[in-house]
Amino acid sequence: MVVAAVLVSCTQASSGGGPDADAARSADSVENADRAEREAGEAEPAAAPSPGPALVRDAFATLQATLNETCTPGAGDCPYFLGRVTRELTELDESMRADTKGPGHFTKPLAEMKALFDKLGDDRSEPHLEKHFSEIVGTRDGINAWMQDHPDAYR
Template structure:
């Protein structure tokens, strides 16, 4: 009878040993595999909980001469070149607002460019003059009133940029 009991106990002992061996395994995630062990008494104390590792920051090194901001902003301005409007027409508010937005975007990009604002002295000055003319009022009536200045500044900046292809290619 002892032999029969021993035969029945052997598989249970082997299975138990295997289970203990698995839980004590060491992996690249530490002892016990990828399952963190938390002491139940520590669960109420967040400071004792394991803290996940922060994700590594991906740093992309760009070509220091790459003018992406100016290039993208200039492309937005160029997209307005074939458009115009008649003051009072339904699309005029949208068009003039877009020209104003694209000029502002290009102005910011030129000021932030690695070449520095001195490189873009003329277009920044023209856009600055337009800002003074608009006096912060970007309402439809004011943009329509200064339609000629808006379109003129856009065209002047475009001409300058065409003469400086290294700034947007």
């Protein structure tokens, strides 16, 4: 067995093998792969995302996923919930504005979200979101009702 180990060691050393050579080959391979990816990216223009009902549908679905959730302001269980609902509303707002139907199709929900975002400003701290708990949840619920009455908006 010792003889086999010595032979393997000698074979690697004479053939340019061994740990140092393996590391060098790996580094070269990674560099070549990175170069190939960069060149491929330059050759193919990135496809622009095509907004449409799928974006609104997906954003609405993630907002709907919050419908059975709530929290109790002041109890310490609200930061995640209120942050999530606010994020979902922001994404829905963005998708409605980018939709091929145009923002005019979503006048009421966009107005409700604007009113909420104007109240919230840039402050997304826990105390500030809890202060506006009713407005956040009310906006979510109002938009859900509007969307349910307008299935063409997301199908």
